[in-house]
Amino acid sequence: MKKLFFTALLTVVTLSVQAQVKTPQASPAAKVEQVVGLANVQIEYSRPGAKGRTVYGDLVPYGKNWRTGANANTTISFDQDIKVNGKELKRGKYALYTTPKADSWDVIFYASTDNWGLPENWDESKVALRTSVKPQTLMGSVESFTISINNVTNDSASLDLAWERTMVSVPFTVPTNEVAMASIEKALAGPSYGDYFSAAQYFYQSNNDMNKALTWVNKAIELTPSDRDVPFWYLRLKSLIQAKTGDKKGAIATAKSSLEGAKKAGNSDYEKMNKDSIAEWSK
Structure with missing residues (x-):
């Protein structure tokens, strides 16, 4: 009986220790927060690594929608209406998808953000904005997929996606003057x-x-x-x-x-x- 009790106790202790084991994620989570003019931009995504693989055209096929990261949806939110590549985008939170191609990328802001990766059933009516940009070849290689907000001015910035030797840059503008003037007048x-x-x-x-x-x-x-x-x-x-x-x-x-x-x-x-x-x- 005592032997049975100690065996059970050892099992409980072992399971308890196992439950506390922590290991790093293969694609660690990241968060970007940036003020552009008077607008707040927030991005949440996971960062897969190249790990010696050929990324675009192989790991990420050309011509197919990509989750643009790993794990849950990559999301981007704006607290003001903005313009992306000259197109209107309402304030809110969006899933960020892309369609990489050798000579151009489609960048998609999708209204539903609760998918794990791509939606099971793609709904074109939920595409809030789609724009096309040219990819750039980088001099050096970027190991971990990286999303950043760069080229920040009072009125504009760029949403940059970089991985391996490719970067795409999506310009956007914010209504700084309109918001400032409304505040001043009020x-x-x-x-x-x-x-x-x-x-x-x-x-x-x-x-x-x-x-x-x-x-x-x-x-x-x-x-x-x-x-x-x-x-x-x-x-x-x-x-x-x-x-x-x-x-x-x-x-x-x-x-x-x-x-x-x-x-x-x-x-x-x-x-x-x-x-x-x-x-x-x-x-």
């Missing part, structure tokens, strides 16, 4: 109605200067776009501030407006809060 135009609401809300919740809070919530209401109803939660905040300043008559009138807006929106929580406050302030 800043120079002053706070938005949402900014005024947030300031008023903070002052109310922190029991700060209620007169300033009332000024700011009135500004938020005033700046609400004419094609929208004044948000009922804005009116609710104003009524609370009015009540806190001692203007219960004004608070009741504002609460009634908030109540109507809450009813229209079907928000029962705000309906109840406004009814309860009106009853309290009417005493």
